[in-house]
Amino acid sequence: MILIWVMGCTCICLAGLIGWRQFDHHVDRVEMERLLATQPADPAHFDADIVADLPEPARRFFTFAISEGTPLYTVANLEMAGQFGMGDTGAPGYIPMVATQVLAAPHGFVWTMSAGNGAMRMAGSDSASWTRFWLFGLVPVARFGGDRDHTRSAFGRYVAEAVFWTPAAVLPGPNVTWEAVSGNTARMTMRHAGLEQAVDVTVAENGQPLYVAFQRWSDANPEKVHRLQPFGGYLSEFRDFGGFRLPTHVEAGNHFETETYFPFFIADVSEITFPQIDP
Template identity: 45%
Template structure:
């Protein structure tokens, strides 16, 4: 068993407090866009779990717009909001396969991938820069797939900044992570974007830069209505944007 497999099991098995159940009255005094979001995202009476195990398929693009390779993707992920995840994908393009993991567990982050299981493709060891970048990933994915983690009691501050836009701040993460979410009239998420600490740029230097994407489909699991079709990537909203992560959620189990 690999270190990543062991970490997956450990995060998935971490005991969670007994969840309370969602009552729309808990958000009735919040701004209109917050009420709209939670009415859509969480059915009344749903146990407010803040961890989920996901199954997904889709496409993963390696490279940039001028030189990229598209891989079929199948992956599983455990996500424990607000700051732990283990992502275990299998990528394939023709005869070429890539396996590995991307993770943030107990403050340790890593990115490790191998081509054909032997040749290193990415080997990023834990560092303050990588941890900060991984915390953003955990936060933005929590905003998509763990709706209960966005309740104010979870240390999240909401502000309505437009008719259909909300600013969501994860105040318990240091430094705080701020996301901009765009909703439709029913409260479903259409776009999400924030400033990620990343070295995905020509200079290969860590700095804040836009990261986000669009929602293509939704479905309901265990009382949570979540995005099931997503296309996200670096430099969202700029000419350099490339939706390198194109996923379809096929299963979600909360606990």
């Protein structure tokens, strides 16, 4: 009798966890659909005159990243594989990962990831509103978000990624400004829904972005206290995707350009598409 009771409780718990996990998948899909719907239906096409008044390094960046006549789509789907660091500089603890992402600055992003192998197999998603990961697809191991700290930190991430993966989203406009930092570095500032994030992009002579750096709101520190601290990443292996010249290899992490820099995110992008919606 006790065995039957235990088995019954176990089945109920498993069913509850499976249902919970499926609900997470549903929320992921709903948010992705919302973000995809922000894609401009009939975008303008790139012309160098759009950036003619920008600081020289910003102008070089845009004329490298966007070919003349390219439709200025601002929402992208990405597919990637690589390594995700679970440790720190001394013991990185890299595990293999594959991921997809919808990137739609300034409105948000959804990054869905599966990583590890064997006993360390985990999967989940990250977005402007949540971070949640599961072990074996059944055991919740990380669930947080829904507060101002998470929203501000996530905004820093996807605004920085927009600079190099969806450059049309950071063209100058009412909520995006550019200023010169040096002869090869320009600072983009994006404002949205009460949030503001500045990102510095350093470019080569031909305008190819070499790395991005910014102050990110984060608790990735020994004190586990949210504060502004350096974050950034190196960009390489550029390819053309529908008129956009974008990096397919990115290494990024906390405490960028300091002795404690840890590139916990190492990704090789296999595909970037710009889904179109009917006018």
